[in-house]
Amino acid sequence: MTTSDGLAWRDEDVRGFGMAIGGPARVLRPTDAEQIAAAFAAVRAQGGSIALRGAGCSYGDAATSKGGHVVDLSAMNRILDFDPATGTATVEPGVTVRDLWRRSIAYGFWPRVVSGTMAVTMGGAAAMNIHGKNNYALGSFGECVESFELLTPRGDLVHCTRESDPELFHAAISGFGMLGCFTRLTVRTKRVHSGRLRVWGIVARDLAHNLQLLEDLRGKADYLVSWLDLHGTGVALGRGLMHRADQLQPGEDPPGVCWFDPAMQDVPTTLLGVVPKGWLWPGMWTAVHLRQVALVNWLKFQAGHREERQSPYLQSHGAFHFLLDYVPRWQWMTRPGGLIQFQPFVPFQHGERVLRTLIERCQAAGQVPYLGVLKRHRPDPFLMTHAVDGYSLAMDFAVGAGRRRREALWRLCQELADVVLDAGGRFYYAKDAVLLQSSFARVHGDEAVARFRAQKAKWDPDRLLQTDLSRRLGV
Numbered sequence: 199m200t201t202s203d204g205l206a207w208r209d210e211d212v213r214g215f216g217m218a219i220g221g222p223a224r225v226l227r228p229t230d231a232e233q234i235a236a237a238f239a240a241v242r243a244q245g246g247s248i249a250l251r252g253a254g255c256s257y258g259d260a261a262t263s264k265g266g267h268v269v270d271l272s273a274m275n276r277i278l279d280f281d282p283a284t285g286t287a288t289v290e291p292g293v294t295v296r297d298l299w300r301r302s303i304a305y306g307f308w309p310r311v312v313s314g315t316m317a318v319t320m321g322g323a324a325a326m327n328i329h330g331k332n333n334y335a336l337g338s339f340g341e342c343v344e345s346f347e348l349l350t351p352r353g354d355l356v357h358c359t360r361e362s363d364p365e366l367f368h369a370a371i372s373g374f375g376m377l378g379c380f381t382r383l384t385v386r387t388k389r390v391h392s393g394r395l396r397v398w399g400i401v402a403r404d405l406a407h408n409l410q411l412l413e414d415l416r417g418k419a420d421y422l423v424s425w426l427d428l429h430g431t432g433v434a435l436g437r438g439l440m441h442r443a444d445q446l447q448p449g450e451d452p453p454g455v456c457w458f459d460p461a462m463q464d465v466p467t468t469l470l471g472v473v474p475k476g477w478l479w480p481g482m483w484t485a486v487h488l489r490q491v492a493l494v495n496w497l498k499f500q501a502g503h504r505e506e507r508q509s510p511y512l513q514s515h516g517a518f519h520f521l522l523d524y525v526p527r528w529q530w531m532t533r534p535g536g537l538i539q540f541q542p543f544v545p546f547q548h549g550e551r552v553l554r555t556l557i558e559r560c561q562a563a564g565q566v567p568y569l570g571v572l573k574r575h576r577p578d579p580f581l582m583t584h585a586v587d588g589y590s591l592a593m594d595f596a597v598g599a600g601r602r603r604r605e606a607l608w609r610l611c612q613e614l615a616d617v618v619l620d621a622g623g624r625f626y627y628a629k630d631a632v633l634l635q636s637s638f639a640r641v642h643g644d645e646a647v648a649r650f651r652a653q654k655a656k657w658d659p660d661r662l663l664q665t666d667l668s669r670r671l672g673v
């Protein structure tokens with residue numbers, strides 16, 4: 199549909215990945231920076247607002263704008279340059295993690311930082327400053343960005359590096375799409391000597407054991423992530439299965455070069471070569487709705503002992519990193535209410551106490567997350583950072599049907615957020631749905647908030663760029 203401004207806006211229902219949040223919006227999918235600039239000018243002239251959107255993988259309201267305009271960058275998806283000698287890529291913002299590794303692996307490079315799904319775009323990765331299972335070692339996505347071009351709401355195209363404008367560089371990366379639109383990014387990847395990783399499954403009997411494993415292994419392992427069975431109680435509270443993966447050194451895995459073929463990295467589309475994985479979510483839906491998640495988790499934990507005995511084993515980078523992509527549309531198992539993810543970041547010294555409290559409070563409230571994922575982090579230099587020297591625990595809650603259930607879940611998460619913020623913890627807006635306006639300064643501190651607001655006033659004085667998240671936080 200072409201409107202009076204000459205742009206092809208379409209009316210769509212725009213939701214977060216968790217489906218629980220979002221609503222109708224006018225969506226434009228530009229194919230070049232000129233169209234984005236035209237959209238900025240047209241909507242500014244109407245006094246409206248625009249939310250930028252990549253692949254829509256943020257769980258909550260970071261890329262939604264009920265009743266507003268949404269500029270979806272997914273059609274700007276060209277890799278403009280890839281240097282096979284250094285592994286440096288210059289890309290448009292809609293290039294996904296998958297597009298990037300498919301190009302780089304053929305030359306023996308892998309992205310330095312990847313999320314748990316490969317659908318994420320480079321623009322979304324930079325705006326949220328995403329982290330991977332190696333955050334404690336290699337840092338966040340922003341740390342591998344060399345430069346970017348940012349189209350500001352006033353229509354200027356700014357080329358920015360750490361050196362040319364350190365304040366903008368460190369605020370736009372992590373700035374959840376509030377300062378301008380990334381139209382081009384140059385990112386570094388890393389050399390790998392095999393298309394496979396050496397992987398260990400390690401059973402962790404409780405929370406303390408899980409945290410101890412992270413401390414013992416983080417100086418040695420390239421990647422660490424633990425799945426937690428949040429239904430475990432008493433001595434089993436916080437039990438889970440840690441996965442450690444190490445890169446292979448030159449000459450360690452000669453057949454591994456065959457896995458430089460991108461087709462060898464893609465996650466399989468069928469289970470046991472027969473059942474299309476797209477059919478799996480109804481089975482998972484049944485487990486969630488018949489309240490069988492505790493049983494499923496117990497079975498998964500028990501299966502971990504067998505994996506531990508069979509470890510180490512070799513696994514492709516794709517299979518190790520993108521476990522969640524194994525089951526397409528898995529989030530549909532939480533229909534009709536959808537899901538929210540709550541991911542607190544807790545400083546090391548308070549880690550065990552705070553995480554134990556969060557799990558116990560969920561259990562006492564009868565709202566146990568069906569999935570828990572524990573990671574180790576390190577601080578990074580970005581203004582709106584979510585990272586701490588400590589741990590994060592991503593907790594996935596099925597929202598369920600009915601307003602009262604939904605409100606009770608929001609209340610519970612807000613109480614949990616208080617526990618985290620009292621301990622000096624932070625939150626990650628890609629995963630947030632519940633934080634209150636008063637939490638914004640508590641997450642970042644007054645000085646960082648003042649600096650971010652100054653950048654917003656400088657680059658977007660008309661407050662053109664807004665999302666449901668930014669309005670909720672009063673940004």
Ligand SMILES: Cc1cc2nc3c(=O)[nH]c(=O)nc-3n(C[C@H](O)[C@H](O)[C@H](O)COP(=O)(O)OP(=O)(O)OC[C@H]3O[C@@H](n4cnc5c(N)ncnc54)[C@H](O)[C@@H]3O)c2cc1C
Pocket residue numbers: 215249250251252253254255256257260261271291312313314315317318319320321322323325326327328329330331374375376378379380381522628629665
């Ligand atoms: C299954 C799953 C697993 C995940 N695992 C991880 C993980 O391991 N680690 C992690 O850190 N995150 C993880 N995430 C979250 C995900 O990495 C972030 O939400 C990421 O920002 C999503 O990118 P996107 O392209 O979908 O952007 P969107 O979700 O569409 O947008 C994210 C933000 O970026 C802004 N934005 C988008 N494009 C641009 C642009 N061109 N210029 C400026 N701003 C822009 C938007 O306004 C919004 O604020 C996961 C998400 C899912 C669904």
